[in-house]
Amino acid sequence: MTETPTPVTTERIAAILQDEGIPYEIIGGSVMVAYAEFGIYFGVYDQAIGAAGNWSGAVDPSLITVALGATNEWNLTQITPMLAFSVLTPGEEGPTPSNPAEGPKPGDVISFAFRRTGILGEGWTHNQLGAWLMTTIEQVISLVRFLERQFPETTTTITGGEYIIPADDTTNTPATEEAER
Amino acid sequence: MSSTSENNPAGNAAEVREVTMERVRDIMRTFDVELGEPATTAIPGAVVSGINLNGFDVHFIVMGGYLLVRADRPTGEKTEDGNPGLFLACHAVNSSSPLPKSVVIDRTPELIVRTEVEILIGAGMNDAQLRANLGAAVDGVLEAQDKVAQVRATYDLPNEPA
Numbered sequence: 001m002t003e004t005p006t007p008v009t010t011e012r013i014a015a016i017l018q019d020e021g022i023p024y025e026i027i028g029g030s031v032m033v034a035y036a037e038f039g040i041y042f043g044v045y046d047q048a049i050g051a052a053g054n055w056s057g058a059v060d061p062s063l064i065t066v067a068l069g070a071t072n073e074w075n076l077t078q079i080t081p082m083l084a085f086s087v088l089t090p091g092e093e094g095p096t097p098s099n100p101a102e103g104p105k106p107g108d109v110i111s112f113a114f115r116r117t118g119i120l121g122e123g124w125t126h127n128q129l130g131a132w133l134m135t136t137i138e139q140v141i142s143l144v145r146f147l148e149r150q151f152p153e154t155t156t157t158i159t160g161g162e163y164i165i166p167a168d169d170t171t172n173t174p175a176t177e178e179a180e181r
Numbered sequence: 182m183s184s185t186s187e188n189n190p191a192g193n194a195a196e197v198r199e200v201t202m203e204r205v206r207d208i209m210r211t212f213d214v215e216l217g218e219p220a221t222t223a224i225p226g227a228v229v230s231g232i233n234l235n236g237f238d239v240h241f242i243v244m245g246g247y248l249l250v251r252a253d254r255p256t257g258e259k260t261e262d263g264n265p266g267l268f269l270a271c272h273a274v275n276s277s278s279p280l281p282k283s284v285v286i287d288r289t290p291e292l293i294v295r296t297e298v299e300i301l302i303g304a305g306m307n308d309a310q311l312r313a314n315l316g317a318a319v320d321g322v323l324e325a326q327d328k329v330a331q332v333r334a335t336y337d338l339p340n341e342p343a
Contacts (some may be wrong), residue, residue: 003197005310033264050279068268075275075284079247082282084275117280118301125197127221127304131246135301 003125008049013042016130022137033137036102037163040137048117049124051136053080055112056079056149056152057163061104070150073114078146081114090160111158112147114140160168193308200302200311201245202228208312209241212319216241235323250281250318251295252326259290267292270333274325282289284331295336297327 011071013031017024023080025032030041040053043061059067072082077178088111098108118124118132148165157163207217209232216230222236227244234252242249258267269295271283287291298318306314 001242005197005307048279052279058252065265067271068265069271071272072268072285072287075271075282076295078248082275082279084272086276113277119314119317121310125304126311128197131304132301135246135303 003069005121005123005128005180008120008121008129010042011042012126012129013044013133016133018125019136020130040140042133042136044120047120049120049132050069050118051114051116051140053114054158055150055159056113056157056159057147058111058156058158059091059151059154060087060110061108061110063151064110066142066150067110067112070138071148074143074146076078078139078142081116081136081143082145083112083114083134085110085112086121088158090158109156114143127150195307195309196305197310200248202230202241202305203243204308204311205243205248205315206230208308209313211312212316214319234319237326238324239319239322243302246301247299248300248314249297250300250315250322251297252322253286254294254326254330256292256294258292260287260292265335266333267294267329269336270329273332274328278325278328281318281325282324283290294326294329296322296329298322329331 005090010026010029011032014024014026017031017033022033027041028046030043031063033042034038038053040051043050043052071083071085077162087104087108089096089098089105089108098104114161116136124132152165154165205215208220214232216232219228219230219267221228222229222242224244227242228234229240230244231240233239237252237254240251240253242247242251256267258264267285268302271285274283279297283294283296286295298321300314300318
């Protein structure tokens with residue numbers, strides 16, 4: 001029995017998360033999965049499905065060189081998601097990007113963001129969508145563990161709360177790729 | 182699993198099924214691109230095939246439920262110089278576009294820029310899906326190489342780090 005690819009919708013995304021026991025919220029046109037350590041927004045666009053989100057940890061801007069190196073290292077050795085970072089000024093209304101020309105101000109933090117994109121074409125089967133959603137979530141969890149190891153002094157979140165790094169360092173094996181050609 | 186696919190190529194094309202390197206090569210032929218003979222690597226289960234496109238080495242790798250399309254470009258910059266320019270350029274391009282991803286390979290004496298698209302094939306694909314993904318991936322990795330080179334050229338980081 002083969003499945004036929006059909007258009008991907010937020011309803012289909014929500015149904016799969018529901019089946020997997022993953023709590024979600026539908027916000028705007030996106031399906032949001034949020035835990036203390038990260039949030040992921042799944043959105044459906046014209047020809048693509050996107051997953052985008054942030055690690056909730058806030059890193060001191062003095063560590064920007066470490067951030068650049070860690071970001072490249074993750075992107076080099078892990079298949080997905082794509083990691084990037086920015087310097088943000090936390091604010092009452094939420095963080096805003098810091099002006100790169102001015103350099104970080106006191107109170108600014110480095111925030112890490114990740115993205116993954118899938119090409120939809122005429123649509124995906126149930127299994128294709130399920131596999132993409134679940135591998136995305138698994139990979140984001142691996143990413144969070146990676147960032148916690150890179151920045152073990154992280155104690156605050158990008159929204160000003162407390163970030164607690166668990167003492168237990170169990171790691172699943174993420175989807176890795178060869179580090180060399 | 183269909184057992185009549187050999188006698189029904191059209192039906193086969195529409196069937197969502199396992200993606201193999203052979204299928205990748207067949208689809209790339211529809212773009213007039215002949216990939217090199219596939220080879221295995223040190224990683225169990227990985228199959229690699231490559232071609233030179235627009236001056237870049239482009240590799241296609243099938244492994245672990247993923248199809249990876251990569252373009253690699255040696256840059257002539259020495260790893261030991263510690264210049265962050267290429268890292269910043271890759272990061273800038275990544276920050277501004279969702280696909281593909283650009284990274285610096287710093288494991289060898291010369292820095293290499295790699296642009297890469299990952300395609301999840303663990304749940305199979307039909308021919309139309311595979312073709313759409315491969316077309317977008319090849320275009321994407323080549324375009325990203327150009328973008329990284331352009332961004333890199335705008336930095337003025339001669340002998341000092343940022």
